[in-house]
Amino acid sequence: MNGTTSSFMDLTFHVQTFGCQMNKHDSERVTGMLESLGSSCVETIEDADVVVFMTCCVREAADVRLLGQVASMKNVPLRKGSPLEKRIIAVGGCIGQRDGDKLFGELPHLDVVFGTNNLASLPGMLKGVLEGDRHVVETLEESESFPTDLPITRENSWAAWLPITIGCNNFCTYCIVPYVRGREKSRTLEDIVDEAKRYVSAGVKEITLLGQNVNSYGRDLYGKPRFADVLEAVADTGIERLRFATSHPKDLTDEVIAKFGTLDALMPALHLPAQSGSDSILKAMHRSYTVEHYLGLIEKLRDVKPGISLSTDIIVGFPGETEQDFMGTYRLVEEVGYSQVFTFIYSKREGTPAASYFDDTPREVIQERFDRLREVVERGAYDFNQAQKGHVVDVLIEGASKKDSRIATGHSPENINVHAPIPEGAVLEDLVGKIVPVKIEEARTWYLRGTMV
Numbered sequence: 001m002n003g004t005t006s007s008f009m010d011l012t013f014h015v016q017t018f019g020c021q022m023n024k025h026d027s028e029r030v031t032g033m034l035e036s037l038g039s040s041c042v043e044t045i046e047d048a049d050v051v052v053f054m055t056c057c058v059r060e061a062a063d064v065r066l067l068g069q070v071a072s073m074k075n076v077p078l079r080k081g082s083p084l085e086k087r088i089i090a091v092g093g094c095i096g097q098r099d100g101d102k103l104f105g106e107l108p109h110l111d112v113v114f115g116t117n118n119l120a121s122l123p124g125m126l127k128g129v130l131e132g133d134r135h136v137v138e139t140l141e142e143s144e145s146f147p148t149d150l151p152i153t154r155e156n157s158w159a160a161w162l163p164i165t166i167g168c169n170n171f172c173t174y175c176i177v178p179y180v181r182g183r184e185k186s187r188t189l190e191d192i193v194d195e196a197k198r199y200v201s202a203g204v205k206e207i208t209l210l211g212q213n214v215n216s217y218g219r220d221l222y223g224k225p226r227f228a229d230v231l232e233a234v235a236d237t238g239i240e241r242l243r244f245a246t247s248h249p250k251d252l253t254d255e256v257i258a259k260f261g262t263l264d265a266l267m268p269a270l271h272l273p274a275q276s277g278s279d280s281i282l283k284a285m286h287r288s289y290t291v292e293h294y295l296g297l298i299e300k301l302r303d304v305k306p307g308i309s310l311s312t313d314i315i316v317g318f319p320g321e322t323e324q325d326f327m328g329t330y331r332l333v334e335e336v337g338y339s340q341v342f343t344f345i346y347s348k349r350e351g352t353p354a355a356s357y358f359d360d361t362p363r364e365v366i367q368e369r370f371d372r373l374r375e376v377v378e379r380g381a382y383d384f385n386q387a388q389k390g391h392v393v394d395v396l397i398e399g400a401s402k403k404d405s406r407i408a409t410g411h412s413p414e415n416i417n418v419h420a421p422i423p424e425g426a427v428l429e430d431l432v433g434k435i436v437p438v439k440i441e442e443a444r445t446w447y448l449r450g451t452m453v
């Protein structure tokens, strides 16, 4: 590896990340690998000799934006003092996995394409380019192992993402993820707990367990450990805050719900994607639950943890969605009272079953439904936040507000953004990564404001 290391020593690199936390986590591994070879991570594309795009194709907009950005890289001059004659551009993540070497046709100035199962190969591929190779590609269908032994440079020191499964077996009819992330694979409980323990000793305050559907954890493992066992074991490591994403409602068990009542570290917030509030649309989406079942889960969660903060994902304009179907979604959102809703207009993804479903709903009708839904989403978030007024909440401080450097920001246990002025005599650096109590005085739709106590 010595030859490789020396060729990487003088290089700067930048990783540009799109998409979900899985990609963000993969980017941390890419950064970790390149740093361990001696390259330096830089803030901007302009300063980078090597640019790695970690891409997402879950919706068309992301796809188009990325390809545009890679195309425009042609016009970005190389930094002064670069040891290279030409910047090296690599595309990884889900578009890399989906399109493979087809990308070189559209983007001839691209050098490397790697898939979601090929992170570990990236240094070798880049080395090939440094030695004169052109158009290097690797997109394995499945990875033999979990990429957990790769070096990692975490985005910040107080919070960590910890993947417990990769891939997805659900094949919701609109979704491309199972095609670009492969079948679901679980990491062993031992491996998960080891990583969690390392984080705790390194001073990490918050761990978020990751998987496309964490609730189906362990079905592929010997002894079939369950997700509730993971929660229990990770909470036992002494971590202060524990979260997880994402949960498929069809697999959320009573046992997991009960953990919200028994594990102090498990934060009172749950992201539970509903996708739709119409049974016939849910069926067409292949979601395998009904609105009634979903609402039953919400009721149980609130029994166990009153005040729990619920968030969800909703797709508007799935093929064949009628006004009546949409109103089901509208009422569901209104009834649950989410603190946050990620709303998406259905985007046709080639290769998924829904891409061939008939649809004649005009674009304007879908947009108008989307706008109506946004209103009820904002009302729900506003009401949820109003109820926090007067409470003292523990905030994990993450940094300063972008608009005002005298204001610290962070998240409450309910995962609501909280702003609080930095007290007289205190410095931000001492607060970052700490959990501080804040008395909430003001509540807006997307954040709370208060005073540190």
Ligand code: SAH
Binding pocket: 058, 059, 174, 175, 176, 177, 211, 212, 213, 246, 247, 248, 273, 275, 313, 314, 315, 344, 345, 346, 347, 348, 349
């Ligand atoms: N595994 C997670 C998240 C998958 S992608 C889950 O099951 O919840 C994140 C969100 O993107 C999905 O929840 C869905 O709401 C949205 N999404 C996925 N495919 C989409 C498509 N083709 N069009 C619009 N939204 C989509």
Ligand code: SF4
Binding pocket: 168, 169, 170, 171, 172, 175, 176, 177, 178, 212, 213, 248
């Ligand atoms: Fe996509 Fe459904 Fe899997 Fe989530 S559970 S990643 S929406 S197929």
Ligand code: F3S
Binding pocket: 018, 019, 020, 021, 022, 023, 055, 056, 057, 058, 093, 094, 176, 177, 180, 181
């Ligand atoms: Fe996007 Fe891939 Fe995640 S398609 S949402 S980055 S799994």
